[in-house]
Amino acid sequence: MKKGLPLFILCLLMTASSVERRQLTFRIAFGYKDARPARFVGDIYEKVQFVQRLVQPCYEKNQYACEFVRAKDDGDWLYRKLKTENGSQLIVSLKVTSSSASPDDEANRRDRFQKYLSQISENNFLTGVRRAEATLYVGHSRDGGGPDFSPPRLRGNQSVDYFWYQRAKPGLNKLLVALKAKPFSNLDGSRRIRKPILGLISCRSTQLFSRTLYRSGRQVELLSANELVYYTDGLAMTEKAISKVITEAVTEAVTESSADISVDISANTH
Amino acid sequence: MESASAPATATAAVKKSPLAWSNEALRLTGESKFVRNVAITNLQRIPNVNDLLLRELRGPQKALALDAIAALGLTSLVPKLLDFAVRDDTGQSYLTIDALITPGNITQVLESYQSRLLCRWWCKSLSPAAKIVILEALGRTETLLSAAQLRRLFNGNSYEVRGAILRYARRFLLQGNHPEFLEIVHLALGARPMQVRQQAQFMLAELKTGVRL
Numbered sequence: 010m011k012k013g014l015p016l017f018i019l020c021l022l023m024t025a026s027s028v029e030r031r032q033l034t035f036r037i038a039f040g041y042k043d044a045r046p047a048r049f050v051g052d053i054y055e056k057v058q059f060v061q062r063l064v065q066p067c068y069e070k071n072q073y074a075c076e077f078v079r080a081k082d083d084g085d086w087l088y089r090k091l092k093t094e095n096g097s098q099l100i101v102s103l104k105v106t107s108s109s110a111s112p113d114d115e116a117n118r119r120d121r122f123q124k125y126l127s128q129i130s131e132n133n134f135l136t137g138v139r140r141a142e143a144t145l146y147v148g149h150s151r152d153g154g155g156p157d158f159s160p161p162r163l164r165g166n167q168s169v170d171y172f173w174y175q176r177a178k179p180g181l182n183k184l185l186v187a188l189k190a191k192p193f194s195n196l197d198g199s200r201r202i203r204k205p206i207l208g209l210i211s212c213r214s215t216q217l218f219s220r221t222l223y224r225s226g227r228q229v230e231l232l233s234a235n236e237l238v239y240y241t242d243g244l245a246m247t248e249k250a251i252s253k254v255i256t257e258a259v260t261e262a263v264t265e266s267s268a269d270i271s272v273d274i275s276a277n278t279h
Numbered sequence: 280m281e282s283a284s285a286p287a288t289a290t291a292a293v294k295k296s297p298l299a300w301s302n303e304a305l306r307l308t309g310e311s312k313f314v315r316n317v318a319i320t321n322l323q324r325i326p327n328v329n330d331l332l333l334r335e336l337r338g339p340q341k342a343l344a345l346d347a348i349a350a351l352g353l354t355s356l357v358p359k360l361l362d363f364a365v366r367d368d369t370g371q372s373y374l375t376i377d378a379l380i381t382p383g384n385i386t387q388v389l390e391s392y393q394s395r396l397l398c399r400w401w402c403k404s405l406s407p408a409a410k411i412v413i414l415e416a417l418g419r420t421e422t423l424l425s426a427a428q429l430r431r432l433f434n435g436n437s438y439e440v441r442g443a444i445l446r447y448a449r450r451f452l453l454q455g456n457h458p459e460f461l462e463i464v465h466l467a468l469g470a471r472p473m474q475v476r477q478q479a480q481f482m483l484a485e486l487k488t489g490v491r492l
Contacts (some may be wrong), residue, residue, distance in 0.1 A: 057408040084438035084472035122481040
């Protein structure tokens with residue numbers, strides 16, 4: 010008996026290490042969601058609502074955007090362990106960031122913490138484009154300016170300077186640089202599970218960005234919106250996209266050349 | 280004043296389709312001021328719009344109904360919204376109530392906010408989103424909580440709520456009032472996750488350099 014116990018433990022360890030492990034990483038970045046001319050900024054609330062849903066229990070079988078656990082020392086990371094249909098282990102990790110330091114745009118403009126948070130959220134998005142299986146931006150389109158994580162540039166009358174955003178396209182240019190850069194390989198050297206997804210869940214992102222992004226030459230599945238996106242629809246679509254990608258990974262129905270995940274954003278927007 | 284896509288009158292459209300109010304409500308955000316004003320006018324034309332919007336709070340268009348209530352300034356609905364907010368985990372009901380605060384109802388609203396936020400095991404606990412909205416409202420109106428109350432809230436909540444507690448304390452500290460709230464900042468410096476510690480470090484740096492609101 011005494012000799013058998015260490016052998017048993019050794020066998021257990023060998024079995025555990027022989028189970029194939031796969032990783033699926035999502036990056037979700039909430040942009041700076043100001044509501045000019047009002048001072049209100051909403052992305053803090055949207056992120057909290059979204060995380061609330063992710064950590065709640067799953068109520069249905071095959072529901073996957075639930076029962077996530079937050080990392081202890083980095084609250085932006087959430088994890089869930091799943092088993093795929095062939096018995097391998099799937100570790101799903103999600104990094105969720107919001108951009109605003111408070112729900113008050115005027116106060117944020119005077120707060121040094123704002124610059125820091127804007128940078129963190131933008132890095133989350135741009136790193137995701139190079140590394141994650143799915144990267145989703147939920148925020149404003151700035152009329153073609155691109156994903157934006159900072160308080161908006163204003164004109165003299167305190168309205169958003171859309172003319173500048175249309176011309177300079179600051180967010181779109183940064184996104185194009187990230188798309189053209191060499192994708193990071195997985196840290197453990199493993200292959201990516203699927204072709205990466207880039208979601209731009211922002212108003213009229215199809216018309217504003219899709220042509221330019223396709224011309225960048227990088228193979229991504231683009232998830233975009235034809236119309237204005239109401240915030241609850243944006244959250245629902247983000248959740249749906251996550252669920253769908255995890256379902257594919259769990260059922261092993263996905264390969265490098267996976268079919269489009271076909272989440273229809275426009276059906277739920279105006 | 281009607282836009283091309285709007286029905287001849289909102290009332291007529293509502294008779295045809297019960298979703299017509301939501302088409303108008305969707306135009307309250309992300310559109311120009313002109314379109315928003317047209318949408319408000321059309322919503323106001325709907326008979327018994329108050330009852331309609333209250334009914335819709337129980338359905339899938341809850342968020343839109345709350346947006347419409349705020350845009351129409353339906354202050355008479357505040358007591359009913361306070362009841363409804365208990366069951367609303369999104370916190371959006373509280374944002375709507377915030378938009379409807381008047382000199383006539385501010386005392387009732389803030390008392391209600393405080394009692395819900397500080398209530399312990401005998402009440403239904405608020406969702407993190409609701410706690411954040413309430414903390415922001417209490418800070419904005421300079422409704423004073425004690426350091427002990429803040430400490431208790433800090434210790435039992437998620438990082439986003441802790442962030443809201445720090446923002447609440449920051450408002451008073453940067454005004455040079457209530458130095459006892461420094462205790463919360465020091466508590467945050469040793470707390471998890473790292474995002475809370477980072478926020479506290481920024482606050483301390485601001486206080487050292489004498490930033491004032």
